[in-house]
Amino acid sequence: MPAIYLSCLSQPSRLNKERAWHWHFDPRMHSRAPFLVAFLLISAPFCLSAATDTCQVNRNNNANTIIVDQSGKGDFVKVQEAVDSVRSGNDQWTRIHVNPGIYKEHVEIPMGKPCILLEGSGLSQTIITGDGHAQTNSSATFTVSSNNFVAKRIAFENSYNRGAAVDSITEWEPAVAASVYGDKMAFHECAFLGFQDTLWDVQGRHYFNSCHIEGAVDFIWGSGQSVFEDCAINVTAGLLPKGVLAGFITAQGRQSATDPSGFVFIRGTVSGIGEAFLGRAYGPFSRVIYHGTTLEAVVAPAGWNAWKYQDHVKNFVYVEVDCGGPGADKSKRVPWETKSLSYSELQAFSRERFIDQDGWIGNQLA
Template sequence: MQCLFAFVFILLLLHSGVSEASDCESGAENQPKVARTIWVDQSGKGDFSSVQKAIDSIPSNNNQWIRIHISPGTYREKVTIPIDKPCIFLEGTHSKLTTIEWNDHNVTSDSATFSSYPDNIVARGISFKNFYNIPPAVVDGKNPVVPAVAARIYGDKSAFYFCGFFGLQDTLWDVEGRHYFYGCYIEGGIDFIFGSGQSIYERCQVNLTLGKYAPEYPYGYITAQGRNSSYDPSGFVFKSCEFTGSGKTYLGRAYGPYSRVIIYRSVLSDLIIPAGWDAWYYVHQEYNFMYVEHGCIGAGADTSGRVPWMTKLRTAQLNEFVNLSYIDKDGWIDKLPIQP
């Protein structure tokens, strides 16, 4: 994963050359609405039997919300929403019934089951899975865990409601932009929520599976947040979440020199290692990080053994991050064609 900085930098340059997508058109009285619905059904009863074919049918530079309703089933395909196709609403029946799944690993940037590039994307009730090497195959007596991304999210103003993300290493690549995850389930073992997104995870379940699939590993890492400067607005905020699973894990390690993760009023089980956080490649830069735990409960919430460079925020400072305005000052969430 650490080899991706150059790739991401080039990608950001390419993205910056594309004009920012305007907000999707609203209906009467400025209420968000869906212009039309495309039906995906594996049995042939819909417009398409493939999620990707449904996306391909949407015209470039579309500016109206188009819903792709995906009937129950496991869709074995890699799915990409290209940068010129904003305003797409992917609607599954339920995350336990509608699954997009693939098993791939080459390099991290190519392995994702689901990739979303444009602004203004929303999904509900879908699971995204990458089951490559789960459980890890034995090689020379060892079970190596390798990166295999379930979903990567590049675009700004992207939201996921009641979705599932399944992998072991690098499950969810929260690359960049403002993102909102509500009521989602995310599992993995190593760096399984990583990237430089400016994101709020609210009422999500974060589940460690390292003890289940690779028990020989002494510990894992839940987050690897990649904030790169004091001016970078990015950060991961976990609000009213539950951290469960099997094995032992750090809450996170620094993927950038100003890494920022805030865990607020969440439940931490005993899988959390007492130190809590790891500087990784940024030893001696720890006081540039912002790692905050506030109001958490559970067997893993005792901070007495945490690293000495954890951040303490005053109430006013904390509210800047835990309020929805951290990612939504312009009100984009209310403009989505779906709410929790």
Template sequence: MKGVTIHNFCYSYFKVCLLVMSLAYGSAEWDGSSSQIAKTIIVNPNDARYFKTVQSAIDSIPLQNQDWIRILISNGIYSEKVTIPRGKGYIYMQGGGIEKTIIAYGDHQLTNTSATFTSYPSNIIITGITFKNKYNIASSSSPTKPAVAAMMLGDKYAIIDSSFDGFQDTLYDDYGRHYYKRCVISGGIDFIFGGAQSIFEGCTLKLRVGIYPPNEVYGTITAQGRDSPTDKGGFVFKDCTVMGSGKALLGRAWKSYSRVIFYRSMFSDNILPIGWDAWKAKGQEGHITFVEFGCTGVGADTSKRVPWLTKASEKDVLQFTNLTFIDEEGWLSRLPIKF
């Protein structure tokens, strides 16, 4: 009986410790359900009991994992490239906040190899982490090249209270359904690009055009890659804020059926009056869906926008701004976090 009492005490103490750590790690909280989180592992390079790198913690997770495993990442700067490989889904990466837990590297040249963070499997949660590609922001004199901070390649991702920092091609949001909430995304050229089906809610898009590097006259926020009328992809920005330095377009069409929607968002005077560029879809402007609805701020004046800017009713827009655009089956409500 005494042994059982000690066991119960240790187990209760362990749960209390995890709860205290959870409350310290970002504003999205684990809901405490033992049936949801099967295991918690910790990254702390200053404590011999724990993993020293983020990648070593990911490597410890078995292939074909089907249970949510939480990786608590202690505050600090982790100078490493991190990859979640195929077959290692159901990972919840939890940091201490975007100013506190930073994964940074400086690779560049190619969009598909330069990413500081790459995630392949489905079912991933990220909270309270900054992913940074230091190239072009660490040295403004370097020539502009693709330098990805994060490459998202799986389905059913929730990224909350996190940050993506770079200059060209910061966030490669390429495949799957993704929900970004209260995130900060910084860059200058096509810094949110790819073919994913994503909602960005309450996010801040920070321009650094004209500063890093100084030879760029104006930048572009999005380069969406929807390539057919049946492709479900598209970027939806809901209640977001655009701010920063320099001038930029809201987006340019990377592929023929590019789709980007800004809804109830605030634009500073950084946005160029023309707003958009057909780019790779020149001559096919009728296929492009670029929408601004209910936006405010100096940069939201559409009187000088491109003549082919999509005219959409509120009913049309709401089918994209509603979470059902990425979540018809209710996967977001089944996640082991509250946000």
């Protein structure tokens, strides 16, 4: 019952990452993970009442709207000020509309402030940006920990090391653009821009629709239970320091056979510069599926990397189904890649059955 225990603790698994000087170096710490999982399961009965599962609209069947505008023509000039104005325990959909501009700030939506719709004016027009780096638990430009959250047409950027070649491994550090902790979260036409660890998909059920996600190393990572539909994945591994052979698109952290987490890519594209693996294992039961995705030549021929879980390859669920493009050639894939799924097995990873069993996506304010 992931929706119960994942919504109970505000920041249950913010494990720092160590510096990743080379593509095969271990940049994360796992020692606290078993304790955290046990704690979450034990704690679930005591905090179930704290979760907000539904959000209401006002009498006009609309959301209350707060305007953020840098020129002072709105209610607030900073995004965080608008978030702070939402009352704790909010159960009414509240729209925070952010007018065009580059907002240089770190924004956090804490647990206890659900039912927020954060809306920009276009992912190339409204950008929240920062340059925090070194520690994943403190570098994120944008963090959302509460349930029932929607973002539309807005970009989240960590500008550290983004857009230019990294000359030295001593200048290469984790830099998170967005950390996503809550359950029932949807991102529509959003951008996540960074270099390493761009999107920390920590936990909970998440839906990414027509998003742009960019990075070089582990730039979609964590233990979320997420569907990426019609998303453009832009690899920038060609900017890695000399001697770093390849990047990694995903680092999924499923911990057991009963862990519901996994990353499912439906349609969309994988393109960019350099070379990157479709994923490397961030847990002994790591699970990533590409279905109907166009894979360009940027995909490494081997496809997948076991990282430090070489003894667990039989547990991985790494699948490519009906993919096309030059990167979809599987003749040189690792021998332990999951070869196929039956129709019924594949259906279990549809949006409706994998994350939307209770219809929460359709119930959110569009």
